Amino acid sequence: MFAMMETTRLESLHFAQDPQTGLKAIIAIHNSRLGPALGGCRYISYPDEQSAIEDALRLAKGMSYKAALAGVAQGGGKAVIMRPAHVDNRGALFEAFGRFIETLNGHYITAMDSGTSSADMDCIAQHTQHVTSTTAEGDPSPHTAMGVFAGIRATAMARLGSDNLEGLRVAIQGLGNVGYALAEQLHAAGAELLVSDLDEGRVQLAMEQLGAHPVAREALLETPCDILVPCGLGGVLNSQSVLQLRCAAVAGAANNQLASSDVADTLQARGILYAPDYVINAGGLIYVALRHRGESLVAITSHLTQISRRLTEIYAHAQADKRPPSRVADDLAERLLYGP
Structure with a gap:
């Protein structure tokens, strides 16, 4: 794991699970030299945990490069949620993810990505302010x-x-x-x-x-x-x-x-x-x-x-x-x- 992080120059890697909602989430923070890491949250099916981790690392690095050349004061990060085969309450799952983001104390800001919507961001926003592309903020x-x-x-x-x-x-x-x-x-x-x-x-x-x-x-x-x-x-x-x-x-x-x-x-x-x-x-x-x-x-x-x-x-x-x-x-x- 640390070898992968060193290869991609990743700063930190965070994991959370919530058996009650089925949440299994990974947040990768690649670089925060220019500001807090910002990156979308993917909610898709992965064949295994390793694939999800590799996706998070690769995408977080890309977000660092994107933010640097776009001239915004943000670092690069990415979240992936491993989509379960069945979800009883999607809203509760994303609320649990919001509580996870809040534990990072503003080091990571999430947003829409593949498989997520403004409605999902609204659920996250009930538990943290470190989220964007909510319904109020609009589709990017x-x-x-x-x-x-x-x-x-x-x-x-x-x-x-x-x-x-x-x-x-x-x-x-x-x-x-x-x-x-x-x-x-x-x-x-x-x-x-x-x-x-x-x-x-x-x-x-x-x-x-x-x-x-x-x-x-x-x-x-x-x-x-x-x-x-x-x-x-x-x-x-x-x-x-x-x-x-x-x-x-x-x-x-x-x-x-x-x-x-x-x-x-x-x-x-x-x-x-x-x-x-x-x-x-x-x-x-x-x-x-x-x-x-x-x-x-x-x-x-x-x-x-x-x-x-x-x-x-x-x-x-x-x-x-x-x-x-x-x-x-x-x-x-x-x-x-x-x-x-």
């Missing part, structure tokens, strides 16, 4: 989409020489809350949309409302386009799939898009510009962090411009050094987290 998804849209424009400028998206073929993989909101913005900007999603109803809606062209899920990655926008599950770019790409750039909202760091080198060799996911999708983090501090929507929207500026900086360094943007981003984040 629209701001994630706004940040990704700005990042796509910065990516288009760096790779195609213009941030005008009119007429560009943009392939969106995943039309969830973020993906669909992003599709609406891209449509308004005049982009031609190619879309796929597990939910055929979402695809049909995009066809009717946005004039999108449906593409089979298994064919999207190899479909010719200007920009590929992954907005679904992570790990979509692996050693095999990256060879199928027929795009100039990849810039999407999904977390952990690269199955391994080596994939970044393949993208670089193929001349495909990659927007580091934890940089371009930081809008949701910016929203929940600043809302938690009571900042106005105007201030939050203004802070979102940090995303395109940071990407432009990363692309410039990557071009000058002939290195993948993801490796440049990692170096910048680590300097902020650990010093030169």
